[in-house]
Amino acid sequence: MLDVQLSGLLGDAPAGAGEALDLVAGFDDALTLGLARLGEEPAAALAALAGALAGTPIGERVGEAVEKVAAGSVADEHLAALAGGRAALFGAVHDALLARLDAALGRTRAAWAPAEAKPEAAASSAGSSSAGSSSAASSAGSSSPAGNLLAGCRVWLRELAIVGWRGVDHDLVSAADQTIEALLAVPELRGLAVLLDGLATELRASSPVATMDRLPARRWADLWTRAMLLSQQGPWHGGGAEQVSGRLLILGADVHEHATVVRVQIHAVLEPAGGAPARLVRTSIAAAKVDTIVGPTVWKLLRDQPVLLxxxxxxRSVEITDMPLLPGGDLVWENHRARAGRTPTRSPRPGSSSPPRRRRRSRRWTGTPYASPSPSSSRATRPTGRRSTWAAASWRSTSTGCRPQDRSRPRWSRRPRRASGWCAGTAGSGRCSRWPYRRR
Known part of the structure; x- marks a missing residue:
């Protein structure tokens, strides 16, 4: 059975996965050269992208965006549609690979429930109306100051798309510093701020990009796509959260360290209090820092989250009460709504319904105690079993008054003294017959 599962996982890629990745590579090449000067190949790559997504819910908007960009009109809603199309291709490849994994392992997953479109979210999303940028600007201005900051992010990302990666210089990178600094002050937008800060740092280190032989086009396009989607108004900025309570079983943590910020992302299993099925969640805690704080020292910056750390x-497990949970599975951590559990988060043994018991410490002495020497024998009975330092000193014989064997002294110094009165068995020879000269 294992061979069949491995052959199913290591076989050929799912049908259509290679073609989808080729479409993504064509879009990345167009973004490298810039959308302001599209050549024949970049224009054909964008047209192929629109054709592949024609039968999807976003196919119409992606087609319209490709036509506008080819005509030289690059607006925020057009770039948002292109970014959404690129992300949709990666999502299709991800779903195909995940379905093959579930089929090989015999797993079943809950069906994805699409979120209901809210009026305010639909009005503020990119390209939601024929008015285009005017409606987006009005919706952004209605939710100040977050709306203004998101609009500033979109302006900088639009400039990057127009000039392309080959046209990035220090002046273009420095234009985002003020916006990033303002984003870091808003807790709901701190994730977007860190993302933009990382992209700007990489571009600044590579400027001028035109002199580079090879570009990380896939990586920069991934960061640009995610930033463009996060800069739109939506529930991913804290809206649409539900209150959950239950037990949180921590699986592991990822440390995302940056020059100006550090974030610990914790993955866990949430067991709701109402008996609902368990689900995978993740939560993050972050803190600002300077570039000289690196390594284990970064954990000291997160002292304001004692329960989670x-x-x-x-x-150990964590008991949470009325903690906000976003639709994407992100748990908005609030320290006053959590308390540490009583039992460690150890999974039960296979085939056992009860949690595992703690392993007891082994006894310090598993053999027979020292026996007193018989009158006919000149040496004491040697103990059996495993030796252990169960006492600071063990008496070889208490009836004859022998000197105790001091375990704290070095082995080479454990010799009997040549002094009369220590033991009657020495008889002036300096060695006790009931006390071994050397430990074995």
Missing amino acids: SALAQH
Whole structure:
């Protein structure tokens, strides 16, 4: 059975996965040269992207965006549609690979429930109306100051798309510093701020990009796509959250360290209090820092989250009460709504319904105690079993008054003294017959 599963996983890629990745590579090449000067190949790559997505819910908007960009009109809603189309291709490849994994392992997953479109979200999303950028600007201005900051992010991302990666210089990168600094002050937009800060740092380190032989086009296009989608108004900025309570079983943590910020992303299993099915969630805690704070020192910056850090260090569960949970599975962590669990988060043994018992410490002495020497024998009975330092000193014989064997002294110094009165068995020879000269 295992051979069949491995052959199913290591076989050929799912049908259409290679073609989808080729479409993504064509879009990345167009973004490298810039959308302001599209050549024949970049224009054909964008047209192929629109044709592949023609039968999807976003096919109409992607087709319209390709036509506008080819005509020289690059607006925010057009770039948002192109970014959404690129992300949709990667999502299709991900779903195909995940379906093959589930089929090989015999797993079943809950069906994805599409979120209901809210009026305010639909009005503020990119390209939601024929008015285009005017409606987006009005919706952004209605939710100040977050709307203004998101609009500033879209302006900088639009400039990157117009000039392309080959046209990036220090002046273009520095134009985003003020916007990123303002984003870091808003907790709901801190994730987008860190993303833009990382992209700007890489571009600044590579400027001028025109002199580079090879470009990380796939990586920069991934960052640009995610930033463009996060800069739109929607529930991913804290809206549409539900209150959940239950037990949180921590699986592991990822440390995302940056020059100006550090974030610990924790993956866990949430067991709701109402008996609902368990689900995978993730939560993040972050703190600002300077570039000289690196390594284990970054954990000291997160001291304001003692419950989560102690549970992570001690492998314990966490009891949460009315914690906000976003639709994407992100748990908005609030320290006052959590308390550490009583039992460690250890999975039960296979085939056992009860949690595992703690392993007891072994006894310090598993053999027979020292026996007193018989009158006919000149040496004491040697103990059997495993030796252990169960006492600071073990008496070889208490009836004859022998000197105790001091375990704290070095082995080479464990010799009997040549002094009369220590033991009657020495008889002036300096060695006790009931006390071995050397430990074995």
